[in-house]
Amino acid sequence: MLRVEGLKKKAGAFCLGRIDLFVKKGEYFVLLGPSGAGKTLFLELLAGFRQPDSGKIFLSGRRIDILPIQKRQIGYLCQGDTLFPHLTVRGNIYYGLKIRKIPQRQKDEKVAEIAEETGISHLLDRKIDGLSGGERQRVALARMLVLEPACLLLDEPLTGMDQILKQDILGLLFELHSKGRTFIHVTHDPQEAIAVASRLALMERGLVTQEGQPIELLSHPETEFAARFAGIRNFFSVEVLPKVASGYGERVPVALSGMKDVPLLTAPCSLVSGTGPMFMVLDQGQVEVVDAGQIDRSGENTFEGVVKALTPAYRGHAGLIVDIGFDICASVRGLNSFRIGSKVLVWWPDKAMKFYKKAFSRQKKVTE
């Protein structure tokens, strides 16, 4: 359906790409990323509002990056609506149809149909100024969808809406998509992304850093941002080293990538397959923290550390960040006597660790 190959664009100090992406027909594709990641710029390149420095965009096999905005067959719903304030709701929806060479009766039918579908039939003769945020978004959607674009780009369509309105518009988007339309939705809100996405891509600093089914991304994050998005606080890039005969028994040493002078961890061979670069997540709920000196303990993955930060208790659990040469987050029952600067002993059971290899191949292409 929509294929993006090697798309690049420099805008001031910001650099987008290179981006390679494929969106299937009928897919609800969500691009999730923090503010300033380049999401809007990417959509503007797709819609033709801006020209890329290099790269190609194909829609249904046809190259469209060389076509003017009008011929791309891509609907773009800009962030903050761009309804024409001097026209009525009907005038806005008719705007694109007027240019099309189809009989007037057919145009009227299309407008009535899309107004019904988006729930704005009663607003058709209203002026834009008097509409609420939700109504404006519905009109903007109707104005686009009445032209039946091959693909609809939605730029933060729920920004500035309260929770109830968000649910309302999300429901509408989901319903509109269920009729076979292809949507590319851009957002910074993980909950919004999870609610509608049939496939998800993460964008950071102008690059797509991970892509896949939402469930896949939640369970196997490959970047700090993806881990945060999945609610994982202890996420590490590690290097699983070859097993050394002496000292480790049936365990392998694990080094944290890119960090010097930090202690080595160990993992049972049964938990890791092979050696080399991997990701490790550590369940913060299973990390044990006690005051140093309270007990005497030694063993695998046991470290002395200093409490760096405390977060207030929520539902009986409080968060601790402990510096053991690198930062580890732990969730403990009550803060007890922990203070910032307290010396503590930290350890975790083997089952708290999960190792997986990098699966997202785009990373390699990006650095080419």
Add this chain to the structure above:
Amino acid sequence: MRHPDLLTLVFIGLGGLALLFLVAPIAGLLLQSSVPEIVDTIRDKEVCGSIFLSLWTAMGATFLFGICAVPLAWILARKEFPGKKIVSAVIDLPLMIPHSAAGIALLTILSRRSILGQAAHDAGFSFIGNPSGIMAAMAFVSLPFLINSARTGFEAVDERLEKSAMNLGASSIRAFFTITLPLAWRAVIAGIVLMFGRGMSEFGAVIIVAYHPMTAPVLIYERFGAYGLRYARPAAIVFIGICLVAFVILRVIAERNR
């Protein structure tokens, strides 16, 4: 009612002085003239002819040069190009220079010695002492008002609206006429009113390019020089009255178009 604060009181005082300064000469003009004098002036064919000439040449200048000025305003509002600041400065130039100097400058391109003037002469026509020369002089000094006002108007229209119109299938020309221009219309009309008003009342540049046929400002000056204040005053009152009526009409049209 609450007592106004000190700042408001001071500003009312200062602002009132400025207003008085504007109103006093016109009030003096009215108070020192009698009704029969003014009626006689309205019946004076020379006065009527000069006012009519001022009106239609100012309208013609605004219309003819506006066709080029509005697109230039859009370019300045939307596009970035090398030398844009210089172009903006050049547009503002007529506001800074003495209008007599503007007239002299115009002569260099309109007189028979210039290429344009020679071409006109060959076609059996001359800019000098001709309504076309008057229009050129009026346009030269008043164009900045239209360009700057329209430019501000275009800048205030979100560019994304134009792009959205194009995304809905409109050509760039259609997007301009159906979205940008209607939304910037008030500023463009305000610019037209200012350009028309400034053009109509232009004296310095016009008198150098065309003493005859006489526009109203030139006629008022001539009567003042030849016969004194008493004879110039009624003509000035009539001209000011006509200017006010023209402005009110244009403003009403602009408001209707909102």
